[in-house]
């Protein structure tokens with residue numbers, strides 16, 4: 351489904367102007383309502399999917415929430431990849447200290463969430479982080495609170511891409527989750543020092559090589575800490591795996607991952623093509 355990019359600041363059908371046709375109100379109440387109406391007029395919020403009016407910025411309405419994709423069946427609880435049973439890590443994670451320690455994901459990468467994320471990343475709609483962060487928290491909050499991370503670390507963008515986009519969508523998302531968790535976000539903990547080529551068409555080994563040396567973690571900020579790495583979309587997981595490895599090589603005690611959506615059921619060790627994951 352195409353994302354209605356123009357819908358964000360438009361009031362829905364029967365929008366806020368109609369509410370000026372109200373009856374006579376007591377003075378204080380009239381003042382309060384007048385202020386609310388002025389704010390509504392200046393900053394109306396529309397459901398991003400059906401354009402009906404909603405209270406919070408970028409909050410899909412109750413009807414549209416029913417149509418959001420389910421949480422993916424996270425098979426390997428550490429990386430989201432395939433495994434023989436949900437209790438165990440997959441063959442790649444068992445006995446691998448450099449693998450993620452936990453994997454949390456809010457949605458299958460399917461419409462309408464795919465459209466929302468696409469607008470968030472490529473449509474210059476950084477302000478949608480608030481709503482997407484709320485949706486992510488609604489699905490994963492209990493598990494994230496249980497993690498009790500010392501800090502949140504957003505998946506970094508290479509600075510060239512950051513300059514092009516003007517914001518790091520993962521950092522905006524991490525900011526929302528950090529407020530819910532009441533934990534600091536430490537953007538300086540992890541840097542992307544090498545621009546990588548898009549991973550589509552590469553096999554698993556080639557993707558690992560492609561990501562080699564892409565990240566550098568700052569030891570003084572991560573050593574001995576339990577971290578929550580925040581990404582928007584995980585496709586094959588090669589990027590996520592490389593970031594986790596860099597954090598652990600710098601001494602992180604634990605690295606859990608949370609993402610809005612996981613694109614490929616095969617998880618991080620599969621040979622599926624890489625879509626949005628390279629940044």
Ligand SMILES: [Zn+2]
Nearest residue numbers: 397400411414
């Ligand atoms: Zn709606």
Ligand SMILES: [Zn+2]
Nearest residue numbers: 426429440443
């Ligand atoms: Zn695994």
